[in-house]
Amino acid sequence: MKEYKRITTPLTEDVIADLRIGDRVLISGVLYTARDAAHKRLVELIEQGKPLPIDLQGQIIYYVGPAPAKPGQVIGSAGPTTSYRMDPYTIPLLKLGLKGMIGKGNRSPEIRKACQVYKAVYFEAVGGAGALLAKRIVSVEIVAYEDLGPEAIRRLEVKDFPVIVANDIYGGDIFEEGVRKYRLTGTG
Amino acid sequence: MREIPYETVVETVKQMCMEANYEMGPDMYAALRTALEREESPQGKAVLEQIIENAEIAKTERVPICQDTGVAVFFVEVGEDVKIVGGSLKDAIYEGVRKGYQEGYLRKSMVQDPLRRVNTGDNTPPIIHFDLVPGDKLRLLFAAKGGGSENMSVARLFAPAAGKEGIKKFVLEVVEKAGGNPCPPIVIGVGIGGNFEMSAILAKKALFRPIGSRHPDPFYAQMEEEILEEVNKLGIGPMGMGGRVTAFDVHIEVMPCHIASLPVAVNIQCHANRHVEREL
Ligand code: SF4
Numbered sequence: 001m002k003e004y005k006r007i008t009t010p011l012t013e014d015v016i017a018d019l020r021i022g023d024r025v026l027i028s029g030v031l032y033t034a035r036d037a038a039h040k041r042l043v044e045l046i047e048q049g050k051p052l053p054i055d056l057q058g059q060i061i062y063y064v065g066p067a068p069a070k071p072g073q074v075i076g077s078a079g080p081t082t083s084y085r086m087d088p089y090t091i092p093l094l095k096l097g098l099k100g101m102i103g104k105g106n107r108s109p110e111i112r113k114a115c116q117v118y119k120a121v122y123f124e125a126v127g128g129a130g131a132l133l134a135k136r137i138v139s140v141e142i143v144a145y146e147d148l149g150p151e152a153i154r155r156l157e158v159k160d161f162p163v164i165v166a167n168d169i170y171g172g173d174i175f176e177e178g179v180r181k182y183r184l185t186g187t188g
Numbered sequence: 189m190r191e192i193p194y195e196t197v198v199e200t201v202k203q204m205c206m207e208a209n210y211e212m213g214p215d216m217y218a219a220l221r222t223a224l225e226r227e228e229s230p231q232g233k234a235v236l237e238q239i240i241e242n243a244e245i246a247k248t249e250r251v252p253i254c255q256d257t258g259v260a261v262f263f264v265e266v267g268e269d270v271k272i273v274g275g276s277l278k279d280a281i282y283e284g285v286r287k288g289y290q291e292g293y294l295r296k297s298m299v300q301d302p303l304r305r306v307n308t309g310d311n312t313p314p315i316i317h318f319d320l321v322p323g324d325k326l327r328l329l330f331a332a333k334g335g336g337s338e339n340m341s342v343a344r345l346f347a348p349a350a351g352k353e354g355i356k357k358f359v360l361e362v363v364e365k366a367g368g369n370p371c372p373p374i375v376i377g378v379g380i381g382g383n384f385e386m387s388a389i390l391a392k393k394a395l396f397r398p399i400g401s402r403h404p405d406p407f408y409a410q411m412e413e414e415i416l417e418e419v420n421k422l423g424i425g426p427m428g429m430g431g432r433v434t435a436f437d438v439h440i441e442v443m444p445c446h447i448a449s450l451p452v453a454v455n456i457q458c459h460a461n462r463h464v465e466r467e468l
């Protein structure tokens with residue numbers, strides 16, 4: 001079995017340069033959550049030249065809308081949501097120093113290119129593994145947009161949060177390369 | 189007339205909502221283990237291992253397998269000799285869903301209006317398909333159907349000439365286009381015949397069959413196997429990162445149809461294939 005790479009946030013250029021598609025990574029440190037509605041608000045602030053409620057420098061955003069926490073739980077099941085919906089909002093955040101994104105499914109060619117240009121990484125978390133992923137979250141704090149409920153921006157402290165590198169800074173794409181490697185049928 | 193108290197239905201539905209969301213069926217466990225043995229891609233194996241571990245955590249800790257605890261979908265077979273006392277059957281199912289999602293800490297994912305999109309707050313309304321059958325039993329089938337995989341489903345009306353080959357090609361196109369988005373490995377429900385709406389209902393119903401079961405008609409059983417083999421040649425793999433196992437199974441349900449039509453619907457289900465069944 002392939003080894004894990006352990007990384008800690010905020011992400012530095014050296015750490016990012018070492019990540020290649022297919023790498024299994026365990027993240028410790030801080031993740032910020034944001035889905036469609038929070039992304040929309042962040043980008044509106046940027047367009048108006050206003051400051052953001054969070055400093056994105058070197059940070060990772062996790063695309064997630066968790067289930068409610070049971071008594072005694074830090075957070076309810078918290079697996080990734082589909083990432084392509086965040087594509088239209090992503091580049092302005094990368095320009096502000098965002099270095100990592102976690103979600104599920106492939107990104108647009110623009111975002112793949114932007115990962116190269118802005119030296120950022122897109123990680124795949126396993127969709128539907130919400131119970132397991134929730135256990136790697138040690139604390140949760142709402143930092144902005146509480147009115148958005150499950151879509152509010154939360155600051156998660158995570159320990160050994162498991163992901164796989166899907167887009168690296170070298171233009172690699174795990175979805176394209178993986179499927180090419182295992183495809184057995186002719187045309188497509 | 190056999191009588192079933194309203195409260196019994198409420199309680200049963202509530203339990204079904206929780207159980208389906210916390211516990212994977214035995215057929216799914218078996219399918220996951222077989223997939224792990226067959227999978228060659230390292231990413232694919234890593235994904236399958238996590239899915240299995242996740243299912244175990246969800247089961248022991250009684251928490252949802254996936255945070256998208258879905259639309260509550262029911263197929264209800266009502267015996268002609270059954271009567272619900274103390275309230276209506278439909279109200280009982282609604283109340284059971286409300287309680288199950290609230291008390292079970294399940295995410296509420298329904299919006300009241302498709303365009304104005306305000307959350308109903310209790311995951312109602314469920315989607316219920318009623319059927320009247322002989323006998324004095326009430327049979328309830330429940331699925332928690334996630335949005336990610338539902339979004340990748342398609343219905344199309346073919347000319348009869350499209351035949352078996354046309355349908356196979358269509359299913360492959362739908363699966364290929366979906367790629368990693370519906371959280372593969374997937375289960376594929378194919379509804380053939382009926383009319384426009386019935387083909388989609390058949391496709392949904394097909395998802396309730398246990399993994400590994402074959403259609404009783406050898407013609408369709410063979411077609412299921414052929415499609416499954418072709419789908420797994422696509423190389424999409426677990427979570428779309430490449431691999432041998434793209435689908436766990438293909439289930440076809442059929443019905444008579446009009447001489448001019450060949451309706452076909454493909455309903456995609458993710459690996460969080462959550463459904464349960466109860467008879468009262
Ligand atoms: S597609 Fe299924 S497993 Fe994936 S996030 Fe949605 S409900 Fe969960």
